[in-house]
Amino acid sequence: MRQMARLRRGAMTAALVTAAMTGALLTGCTGAGGAGGGATEDGRGRTQEPTPSQDATTSHGSVLAAKIDNVPAARPQTGLDAADVVYAEQVEGGLSRLMAVYASKFPKVIGPVRSARESDLELLRQFDEPTLAFSGAQHKLLPLIDKAPLHAEPPEQASAAYYRGTDKPSPHNLYLRPDRLMGSAPGSAALTTGFHFGAAPAGGSRETSRTVRFPAARFTFTWSESRRRWLVAMDGTPTVTTDGKTVAPATVVVQHVTVRSSQFHDVLGNNTPYTQTVGSGTAEVLRDGRVFHVKWARPSATSGTEFTTSDGAPMNFAAGQVWVVLAKA
Template sequence: MAAVGLAACTDSGSEQEPAPTQQTQGVSPFTGLRAAPGPVLAVKIDNVPPARPHTGLGAADIVYVEQVEGGQTRMLAVLSSRLPAELGPVRSARESDLELLAQFGRPALAYSGAQSKLRPLITAAPLYALPPGEAPGAYFRGSDRPAPHNLYVRPGRLLAEAPRAEKASDIGFRFGSAPEGGRNAAEETVRYPAARFSFNWSPGVKRWLVSMDGTAASTTDGGRSSAATVVIQHVTVRTSQFQDRSGSVSPYTESVGSGTALVLRDGKAYDARWSRNGKESGTEFTTPSGDRLNFARGPVWVLLTGR
């Protein structure tokens, strides 16, 4: 494998709990774990079967899953607490990414490119857009799989091209004790038109182990993919004004608004509500009674899926 990540980028559940809330100095607002404040880097990740296993994904604070053409999915990995040596495979951006990323202030975005009509919107968005043409020294092609599933980014080099990228700040997540209630949940599955994600609770590592299309998901540099909290967020997925190269219409995932969600933590599933008032606002998750719903400390996976 041409892309080799840092040994520190594991998916284990061994992190020590920090001070009580993510507002404490030195605690990540994305994971609730101790972390030095760092700039936000978002990377668009390929997720069709030929793109797996991924590299560096275990270093992400947040992993968003979004629907793309043909009912397949891509991921948007958000990093700030730590960086892998390499991350990928990297693929092209979509219009939905711009709305989703606006809550992070002005982050850096790594992506392989975009449809020509979308490029002006990316240029106008509040982010540092850094495809290979803008930061050629930060990308490389691996030799273990065919293009287009072999493009990787070196996050450290990419962030050097965006020295003013905004540091991690509050996007609405809260971390702490589990709410009352919930139901025992050993496994939950989320289905997209042409993709499937399953999350199995592991008491041993205190994480939700990720499977994709019925196969255990792993990374080349960190073992089994996992999350401390999984959010299944029911959103509106509609058609957009853009198409891919084959003429398929790109879906648009609306991340502003409100709706229902299912939050998985500590081997239980909790019914929830989500609300995001505007593009610059974070997303709040609450219990049915209206109290803020705490996440478990650690990486968060958010699956944006149609109602």
């Protein structure tokens, strides 16, 4: 079955590359990808259901990682509050994009879904053949995605799992129904991130707000004592989902990493940054209204990331959603 899937994805990749050369595929890394399965929805539950296809019912037993659009025109997002882990990465022009990882539960809808980057392949190696939901990629990157140890599921391959909404203009309106793509969620045991959860270590400093800046984007996390959570704001606007839920992780990690140029560019000629998540460095962990200065280490792509305090002990995260902002060192 795995060999058949590879052959199927290989054929799809060849078709996509050919389409790109003729202009049918969305050009560059900022392209929107293919259309969904014909249904429309505004992200608030009003749908017209298409007929499911065989492609949309596969279950892989690993995490679902979805690339989430994060420009102002894409907000508010849908299903972001249900992710176990949200990674924030820098993309072309200094903007940001999110990788939302789901294991414990699936929301009804996730989106808007956008295109993949080369960095995603390294980041996702820590999971056992994860499913990657994305809406296309720079055409030279497609062969690398096909060779990666993951299940690539763009709309062209699982059309019944995707649809175009009516709440936002294209390309910011592609949504995913995760249960049509994978069935049920695999469970928290699939989160092989290396994260440790438990009581906070001694020490740390009082911290009620932290802002992380990219060249053309910023994230602010403000501690809510009443909710015991960090309230997220992006580019100065509070982050809420389409159904009005505040996005509020229990733990925020500002991980300082190498961000270098890659071999890829977008349609405007902007270089695509490569965010390197294998290696070691420093980080700040925000939990319980405090900041802890820690070290991080990921010795290989197949390893999770270990965060340790100054005495070498594992840095425990608070139970709940984790945001990891991959900031340039």
